[in-house]
Amino acid sequence: MSNLSIESLATFCKKKGFVYQNSEIYNSxxxxxxxxxxxxxxxNNIKQEWWKYHxxxxxxxxxxxxxxITHPKVWEASGHAANFADIMLTCKKCKTKIRxxxxxxxxxxxxxxxxxxxxxxTLINKNNLKCPSxxxxxxxxxxxxxxxxxxxxxxxxxDSQTFLRPETAQVIFTNFKLVTENAxxxxxxxxxxxxxxxxxxxxxxxxxxxxxxxxxxxxxxFIHPEKSDECPFLSTMLKHKVLVYSEEMQKKKQKPAQxxxxxxxxxxxxxxxxxxxxxxxxxxxxxxxxxxKDNFRIxxxxxxxxxxxxxxxxxxxxxxxxxxKELQGLANRTDFDxxxxxxxxxxxxxxxxxxQKKKIVPNVVCEPSLGVGRxxxxxxxxxxxxxxxxxxxxLKLHPKLAPVKAAVLPLVxxxxxxxxxxxxxLIKSFPCTYDKxxxxxxxxxxxxxxxxxxxxxxxxxxxxxxxxxxxxxxxxKQVRVKIIDLPDTLFSLLYNDIKFExxxxxxxxx
Ligand code: GAP
Numbered sequence: 001m002s003n004l005s006i007e008s009l010a011t012f013c014k015k016k017g018f019v020y021q022n023s024e025i026y027n028s029x030x031x032x033x034x035x036x037x038x039x040x041x042x043x044n045n046i047k048q049e050w051w052k053y054h055x056x057x058x059x060x061x062x063x064x065x066x067x068x069i070t071h072p073k074v075w076e077a078s079g080h081a082a083n084f085a086d087i088m089l090t091c092k093k094c095k096t097k098i099r100x101x102x103x104x105x106x107x108x109x110x111x112x113x114x115x116x117x118x119x120x121x122t123l124i125n126k127n128n129l130k131c132p133s134x135x136x137x138x139x140x141x142x143x144x145x146x147x148x149x150x151x152x153x154x155x156x157x158x159d160s161q162t163f164l165r166p167e168t169a170q171v172i173f174t175n176f177k178l179v180t181e182n183a184x185x186x187x188x189x190x191x192x193x194x195x196x197x198x199x200x201x202x203x204x205x206x207x208x209x210x211x212x213x214x215x216x217x218x219x220x221x222f223i224h225p226e227k228s229d230e231c232p233f234l235s236t237m238l239k240h241k242v243l244v245y246s247e248e249m250q251k252k253k254q255k256p257a258q259x260x261x262x263x264x265x266x267x268x269x270x271x272x273x274x275x276x277x278x279x280x281x282x283x284x285x286x287x288x289x290x291x292x293k294d295n296f297r298i299x300x301x302x303x304x305x306x307x308x309x310x311x312x313x314x315x316x317x318x319x320x321x322x323x324x325k326e327l328q329g330l331a332n333r334t335d336f337d338x339x340x341x342x343x344x345x346x347x348x349x350x351x352x353x354x355x356q357k358k359k360i361v362p363n364v365v366c367e368p369s370l371g372v373g374r375x376x377x378x379x380x381x382x383x384x385x386x387x388x389x390x391x392x393x394x395l396k397l398h399p400k401l402a403p404v405k406a407a408v409l410p411l412v413x414x415x416x417x418x419x420x421x422x423x424x425x426l427i428k429s430f431p432c433t434y435d436k437x438x439x440x441x442x443x444x445x446x447x448x449x450x451x452x453x454x455x456x457x458x459x460x461x462x463x464x465x466x467x468x469x470x471x472x473x474x475x476x477k478q479v480r481v482k483i484i485d486l487p488d489t490l491f492s493l494l495y496n497d498i499k500f501e502x503x504x505x506x507x508x509x510x
Contacts, residue, residue, distance in 0.1 A: 001295060001319040002381040009380060010207045012393070016449060018042065018380075019208065031204030031212030033373075038450055041403030041431065043215075046289075046375050047194050049400055050217045053285055054192055061190035061219060062183045066171025068196055072162040075147065077344035078170050078337060080163075083308045085143040087117055088202050089124070091131035092139050099202040100141055103129070114304030117141045146199045148212075164198035169367065171195075172220045173337040176349055187351065187362055188232075190221040194372070206322055208373035215372035222362035223274065224353070225335065231273035237280035238262040243297035244269060245317075256297055271312055271332075274365040278330055282316050282368055286375075290398035291382045295319045296327075309336040318378050327374050333364035383451060395451030396474055399494045406432040406490060407447040409440060411459040419458035422468060422483055426456075429487045430494070448473055454493065456486070469507055472500045479504030 004012075013019040018039035022032035035043050055063045075081045087100040100120045101112035107129055112120070120141050123129070131138060147163040165171065172179075172191045179191055194217045204210050223230075238261050245256035246269045261280050264270040270279070279298050287293045301313040313331040317324045338349045338361050350359040383397045399405065408426060410419035416436060423434045433452070435443045440457065447455050455471040462468055468486065470493075471478045481489050481504035492498045 002321055002384060004381065004384055004386075005321050006206050006209070006377075009377070009384065012384070013039065013207075013380070019376075029212075031201055031210070033208060033211060033213075038403040039376075042379070042397070042401060042451075043372060043376055045401045045403065046372060046379065047215075047217065049289060050285070050370075050375075051192075051194065053288075054190075054217075054219060060188065061192050061221075062179065062185065063192045063194075064172065064175060064179060065195060066168065066175065066193060068165055068198075069150065069152065069162055070165060070171060070174065073344055074170050074174060074341075075163055077340040078173075079308045079340065080147060080166060080170075081145070084147060084166055085145045086202055087115070087120055087141050088144040089120075089131075089138045089141055091134060091136055093136035094131060094134040096131055096133045097144075097202055098132070102203060102205075103132075111302075114302070114306070117143070144200075144202055146201065148198045148200050165196075166199050167197050167369070168193045168195045168216045168218050169220060169369065170337070172218070173341050173349075174345075176338060176341075177347070180351065188221065188223040188227070188365075190219045192217075192219040194218075206320070208377055209320070209322075209325065211373055216369060217372060217375075218367065218369045220333070220337075220364050221274065221278070221366045221368075223365045225360055225363045228272045228274065228363065228365055231277050233281075234261075234273045234277050237277050237284070238265075240280035240284065242280065242283050242293075245297055245299040247300045247302050250299075250302055256299075270314070272365055275312065275314060275330065275332060278366040278368050279314055279316065282328055282330065282370070286316075286378065289379065289401055290396070291378055295378075295382065297324065299324070307331065309333050318374075320377070320381070327378060328368060328370040330369070331364075331367045333367050335361040335363050337364065338362065387448075390445065390448070390476075392445040392448055394448040394473065397451035397453075399453045402451045402453050403431065404433050404450060404452045405430040405494055406454045406456055407435050407443070407452045408432060408456045408458070409435050409443050411440065411457055415458050415460070415462070418463060422456065422458055422486070426486060426490070430490060444471065444476075454490065470504060475500065476509070477501065478507040478509055480507050481505075 017036035020034045020036055021028040022034050055061050089098045089100045089103060101115055104112035104123055124138055147166050149161055149163050151160040152162055153160050172193055197216045198213050201210055201212050204212055241258055241260045243256045244259045244264060261276040265276050270276045283296055295318055297317050298314050299317050306313055310331040311334050313329060315326040316328040318327040342349050350361050353360045379401055383395045385394045385396055387394045408419055408423040410416050426432050444455055453473045457469045467480050467482050469478050469480055477500055489503050493503055
């Protein structure tokens with residue numbers, strides 16, 4: 001676990017141009033954030049890598065990009081209008097409003113997700129819990145629906161009311177038939193989407209972790225309802241190991257155990273091969289982009305915390321400085337959503353099974369759903385290194401995620417013109433920066449703090465040997481490379497994972 005607090009990470013993100021509080025000059029509203037010049041590229045790189053890994057590099061998953069505002073009936077059918085609510089505490093005197101389960105968890109150090117209003121009222125009374133602002137009593141708890149409402153058109157009335165989507169998933173279900181036909185999909189297949197979601201969180205907190213406006217990367221993976229045991233990709237993930245915390249382990253107060261996917265399936269800890277496959281796949285995605293595999297575990301939802309649509313849910317959790325928390329939800333949504341939309345829209349969303357000669361309603365055997373902001377936090381926490389020897393922060397972001405790939409530095413001012421020529425050529429191929437003022441050491445430190453993987457120095461010899469020195473951010477080792485070979489060498493370093501020492505002629509440094 002990183003020993004950096006979430007507050008310190010937020011301060012670092014602001015200082016270095018990654019993330020700001022929205023409308024800070026007007027004192028901001030909690031839960032809204034703006035990404036700065038480095039944050040926007042890091043966020044885009046995360047989304048791009050996710051899309052490549054899950055959509056463009058495999059034939060069974062296609063993508064869509066749906067609208068944020070949809071017909072209000074979508075939310076009646078999905079159950080969000082009736083069920084997408086948190087339990088809220090309101091102070092009798094000062095009217096402060098607090099999310100009840102978080103308040104109970106903070107005060108009593110017990111899990112409270114999914115507790116009923118009665119249970120919460122009993123705990124508040126039994127433990128004599130008071131309003132944290134004015135120490136007065138609470139009113140009886142109430143439900144608060146998290147959807148942001150808006151009106152479409154010039155007249156604000158009940159008829160023109162609709163909602164900003166609280167999850168991207170529903171647009172996948174409402175477009176299910178069209179996408180299936182257009183992309184000529186055959187089961188099993190997935191439909192993926194990256195886009196904004198909005199939740200009017202009662203108490204947004206922990207920086208990007210719980211925001212009111214955020215982005216989700218979601219897949220609905222559909223299978224034949226009678227074929228939940230047939231996952232053709234499982235063999236690639238059977239040996240994958242992860243820390244596992246099942247519902248039974250939680251109930252029996254046992255410790256999580258390090259298990260392979262094969263062990264989880266043999267012991268029936270994970271019910272379907274599909275769920276095991278996707279849990280391993282998602283853990284693997286984070287590891288492939290430099291996250292520390294030991295900071296993750298998978299935890300099964302206990303009965304009371306499951307969403308209204310879920311048969312079985314596992315979370316990929318990450319050990320944040322504020323505890324083990326949900327990074328990504330992976331729910332088995334069954335045919336709940338397609339059935340609901342068929343009922344409410346009166347449209348046929350079935351597929352025809354050619355073998356069995358009958359209509360079937362596909363099951364969503366797994367819905368991996370990940371918040372971009374939470375992934376952003378994970379990569380930042382695992383990259384942030386306070387290097388005492390260097391005397392500066394080194395942001396060890398995976399080169400594929402790094403917002404800026406290289407910094408070009410003239411050794412001294414009088415080499416400015418020649419160094420700038422190298423930069424002008426390189427920026428046509430890679431996002432890079434040019435840094436002139438200050439000592440080379442200071443400029444290396446600036447690059448380290450922005451996570452720039454490579455610094456390219458144009459020195460006195462460069463004019464004659466037509467070569468430059470590349471310095472590796474993580475090891476500080478250096479190699480000498482011909483200027484003409486620079487784009488190819490950088491490409492191999494960034495995207496082909498070649499060993500740094502093999503990228504050029506090693507340079508001895510003191
Ligand atoms: N379609 C399923 C769904 O939305 P969820 O568990 O409510 O399930 C999925 O949300 C993911 O979206 C979470 O695991 C988290 O990564 C992200 N997420 C949810 N609420 C969030 C919030 N308020 N702020 C930031 N990310 C959030």
